Amino acid sequence: MSLVDTLGLSPFEVEALALTLRTAILAVALTLPLAVLVGWLLARRRFFGHGFLNAVVHLPLVLPPVVVGYLLLVLLGRNGPIGAPLEDMFGLRLVFSTAGVIVACAVVGFPLFVRAVRQAAEATDDRLEQVARSLGSGDLRVFATVTLPLMAPGVLAGATLAFARAVGEFGATITFAANIPGVTQTLPLALYTVIQSPGGEAAARRLCVLSILLAAAALALSEWLARRGARNARR
Amino acid sequence: MIGGDATLELRVKKTVGAFNLDLDVAAPLGAAVGLVGHSGSGKSTLLACIAGHLRPDAGRIALAGRVLFDSERRIEVRPAQRHVGLVFQEALLFPHMSVRANLLYGARGCDARLIAHVVDVLGLSTLLQRRTGALSGGERQRIALGRALLARPQLLLLDEPLASLDAARRDAALQLLADLAESAGMSMVYVSHAPNEVARLTKQIIRLAGGRILAPAECSEHLASA
Numbered sequence: 001m002s003l004v005d006t007l008g009l010s011p012f013e014v015e016a017l018a019l020t021l022r023t024a025i026l027a028v029a030l031t032l033p034l035a036v037l038v039g040w041l042l043a044r045r046r047f048f049g050h051g052f053l054n055a056v057v058h059l060p061l062v063l064p065p066v067v068v069g070y071l072l073l074v075l076l077g078r079n080g081p082i083g084a085p086l087e088d089m090f091g092l093r094l095v096f097s098t099a100g101v102i103v104a105c106a107v108v109g110f111p112l113f114v115r116a117v118r119q120a121a122e123a124t125d126d127r128l129e130q131v132a133r134s135l136g137s138g139d140l141r142v143f144a145t146v147t148l149p150l151m152a153p154g155v156l157a158g159a160t161l162a163f164a165r166a167v168g169e170f171g172a173t174i175t176f177a178a179n180i181p182g183v184t185q186t187l188p189l190a191l192y193t194v195i196q197s198p199g200g201e202a203a204a205r206r207l208c209v210l211s212i213l214l215a216a217a218a219l220a221l222s223e224w225l226a227r228r229g230a231r232n233a234r235r
Numbered sequence: 236m237i238g239g240d241a242t243l244e245l246r247v248k249k250t251v252g253a254f255n256l257d258l259d260v261a262a263p264l265g266a267a268v269g270l271v272g273h274s275g276s277g278k279s280t281l282l283a284c285i286a287g288h289l290r291p292d293a294g295r296i297a298l299a300g301r302v303l304f305d306s307e308r309r310i311e312v313r314p315a316q317r318h319v320g321l322v323f324q325e326a327l328l329f330p331h332m333s334v335r336a337n338l339l340y341g342a343r344g345c346d347a348r349l350i351a352h353v354v355d356v357l358g359l360s361t362l363l364q365r366r367t368g369a370l371s372g373g374e375r376q377r378i379a380l381g382r383a384l385l386a387r388p389q390l391l392l393l394d395e396p397l398a399s400l401d402a403a404r405r406d407a408a409l410q411l412l413a414d415l416a417e418s419a420g421m422s423m424v425y426v427s428h429a430p431n432e433v434a435r436l437t438k439q440i441i442r443l444a445g446g447r448i449l450a451p452a453e454c455s456e457h458l459a460s461a
Contacts, residue, residue, distance in 0.1 A: 127327055130288045133314035134321035135341025135386040145340075149331045 007206050015182055016190035017210060023098065023186060024166035027105035028159050031113060035162070036155055039117025040147070044126070061111035068107060069175025076103065076176070100177035101184050105169050109162030116161060116226075120154020121147075157225040164218035168211070187211050241265055243390065243422070244297040247284050256280050256446040262439060264299055264390070264422040267412070269433035271426075272443035278426045281443070282392045285424070286321050287314035298390055320388030324395040326375035328367040334378055335363040341386030350385060356411065357381045372399040376408070384415070391423040397432070409435050 004014055041047075042054055060068050076083040076094045086092045094100040124147065132142045148155075170188040177184040179193065191207040194200035242261040249256040256277040262268040272278050283289035285296060287303065290311065296304040298319070303312045328337050338359070342350060354360050357377045367375065376399060383391055393412075397405045413436050415421050427433050433440055442449040 125327065127323060128329060130286070130314070131321055131323070131327050132329075132340065133288075134286055134317075134319060134388070135382065136315050136318075136343070137341070138313070138315050146329060 007210060009206060009210075010203065012181065013190065013203065013207060013210075016185055016187050016207070019098070019101075019182070019184075020167055020186040020214075023101045023105055024163050027102045027109060027166045028113070028163045030102065031106045031110055031162065032155075032159060035110060035113040035158060036117055036148075036151075039114045039158070040121045040151070042114070043118045043121035057114050058111045060108050065108060065169070065171025066175050069104060069172035072100075072104060072107065072172065072176040076100075095176060096178045096180065096184065098177075098183055101173050101186060104172040104176050105166035108169050108172055109165040112165055113158040113162040116154050116158025117151065120151040120157075123154070124150045153225050153228045157222045160218050160222035160225060164215055164222065167214050167218065187214075241299050242297075243268065243285075243299075243424070244295065245281070245285070246294040247281060247291045247296065248293040249280060249284060249289065249291045251280060251289075254280070254446060256284075258443070258446070258448045259294075260441060260448055262424075262441065266439065267423045267425050267437040269425050269427070269437050269440035270443065271428065271430050271433050271440055273428060276443040277446040278428075278443055279394055280446075282321070282394055282424065282426060285390070286319050286392055287312065287317050301389075318387075318389040320383035320386055320391040322376075322379050322383050322391070322393045322396045324398045326372075326379035326399075328370075328375055328378055328382075330367055332367070333363070334359065334365050334367060334370075337367065337378055338363070338382050338385060340382060345385055345387065349387075353381045353384050373401070373404045376400060380408075384421075389422065391421060393423055393425045395427055396425075398427075405432070412436060 009017070038053070038057060042050070042057075073095065074080055076086070078084065078087060078093065078095060083094060086094065092099065094103055128146055128150070129142050132146045133139075137145070167186075168188060169186070170192070173184065173186060174189055174192075179185050179189045181190075181193075185193065187207060187210065191204060191211065194203040194207065241264045243264055244261050246259045247256060254275070254277065258277075258281070270278050270281070280289065284291045285303070291304060291306065293306045294304070295302065295306070298317075302308070302310050303317050303319070304310060328334075329340065332340070338354070339345075339350070354363070357380060359378060359381055362370065362374060362378065367378075370378070376396060380396065397408050400408060409432065412423070412425070425433055425436055430440070
């Protein structure tokens with residue numbers, strides 16, 4: 001891994017990088033179906049509770065991440081109303097675990113994901129779907145062959161944004177999953193840790209550069225996908 | 236296709252905002268029916284009701300005796316099962332598919348000879364491998380027409396399908412539609428705000444104004460003022 005050599009990363013830092021990438025990718029992959037469904041519903045359907053769903057989805061975007069982390073702790077903690085049955089039935093413990101990092105990343109990235117999907121669904125001409133139905137296609141085939149391909153650049157842009165947000169996630173993670181090296185210590189948490197320790201300036205600089213590179217790459221990719229999506233919609 | 240009850244039965248009440256569509260008419264099938272009126276007269280609303288993309292508040296829509304919608308009997312056939320084709324003013328090709336994929340989208344189980352015939356008549360053979368992005372307006376509209384025809388609808392709804400074509404292209408396309416209506420016994424509802432265009436295609440013309448059908452006496456007045 002040439003980037004590792006160029007930056008002169010220590011095993012501790014490589015571990016944090018690997019954990020960050022793994023949790024962020026899993027958080028995005030696990031929320032993808034739900035984000036597509038919710039974004040499409042918000043754009044295309046009017047139903048009882050539309051405003052409420054919209055508000056709930058957007059809450060993690062405006063709440064302080066520490067509050068999100070605390071709420072996760074209350075709900076998904078070992079004695080929480082969701083956390084207790086999860087542990088009893090499936091032996092799944094989210095607090096202070098890598099799974100908890102994924103949950104925190106998924107929750108804070110979800111609003112960005114849904115917004116991008118929603119915008120893509122709104123930009124898609126619904127008469128294309130009407131034409132597809134008039135050609136004999138049922139709702140599922142229309143969604144799979146027309147709606148989803150046309151929304152795809154928006155979905156990818158949303159996934160990239162959510163990924164970037166997950167890579168930078170700090171407050172909810174440290175509150176809900178804590179700061180355990182190799183288990184929950186992602187890049188931002190590792191950076192925070194080395195800043196706190198004496199003589200950690202060099203490591204801090206390396207982690208800082210790494211974070212900037214990751215974020216910039218994700219942002220550039222997201223912009224490119226969004227522009228491509230806009231071009232598709234105009235054609 | 237043309238059964239004993241070979242009519243398109245339209246009894247439709249629909250309120251959209253301040254606009255009221257309220258009509259009751261039976262048009263004979265097996266040829267083209269013209270639907271003429273100014274913009275805002277309810278033409279597109281009526282087409283959306285026939286295609287099933289808009290639910291009438293009340294009424295009954297039947298195609299050669301096959302009920303597509305009946306508010307009293309609570310019948311509402313899904314758009315995909317209506318066998319009602321739809322061509323809009325803009326071609327609305329699927330932008331992520333090739334011309335061929337567009338044409339064949341609704342052509343499942345379609346006879347290869349029919350495909351070849353439609354491709355030939357519409358002059359599409361050189362376009363099949365192309366993407367839809369770089370086509371002219373006329374090419375796009377011909378593909379949209381072919382796509383609708385290959386789904387073999389019982390009724391084809393054409394909402395100002397030739398408005399984006401130049402005069403020469405429009406004449407050629409009108410001729411093609413007239414031939415299709417006659418040779419294939421293909422039923423169509425042809426919508427236009429230009430009475431002359433519709434008159435070239437059919438003598439059966441329904442005139443709409445303000446969501447209502449104009450009686451023949453009113454028509455001449457309405458056309459004169461148009």
